Amino acid sequence: MSGTHTGVPSVLAHDLPRPVPADELAACPVGSVFRRVGDKWSMLLVILLGGRPHRYNELHRAIEGISQRMLTHTLRNLEADGLVRREVHATVPPSVEYSLTSLGCSLLEPLSALADWAVHHEAEINEARSRHAPA
Numbered sequence: 001m002s003g004t005h006t007g008v009p010s011v012l013a014h015d016l017p018r019p020v021p022a023d024e025l026a027a028c029p030v031g032s033v034f035r036r037v038g039d040k041w042s043m044l045l046v047i048l049l050g051g052r053p054h055r056y057n058e059l060h061r062a063i064e065g066i067s068q069r070m071l072t073h074t075l076r077n078l079e080a081d082g083l084v085r086r087e088v089h090a091t092v093p094p095s096v097e098y099s100l101t102s103l104g105c106s107l108l109e110p111l112s113a114l115a116d117w118a119v120h121h122e123a124e125i126n127e128a129r130s131r132h133a134p135a
Contacts, residue, residue, distance in 0.1 A: 041066055041074045050108045053099035
């Protein structure tokens with residue numbers, strides 16, 4: 001952060017072009033992380049794996065409503081992002097264990113800050129939503 005932006009949240013420290021070009025928005029590393037964080041299952045998996053490594057079936061049993069297909073898809077995306085490690089153990093039958101990488105572990109702190117913020121402001125958010133709900 002530069003001296004001219006002291007005390008300014010980093011998301012506001014840089015001026016965005018107006019209008020924001022679609023190709024820049026699509027290529028933005030922040031946007032791609034927010035899309036991953038904001039999908040239905042990814043952060044739940046990161047939180048579960050933050051506690052300890054899990055086998056595939058443990059994860060499937062731990063999350064009500066997730067299909068095997070969606071669990072596999074989400075784990076593959078998290079692995080492709082470098083957040084999750086997939087380790088195959090040479091057993092009969094082979095077992096697969098998932099754990100967070102160091103990069104995935106580094107996501108736990110900002111994720112916790114966001115979760116803390118959401119819990120702290122839950123009443124305000126619900127009140128605002130009720131004021132804007134259709135009659």
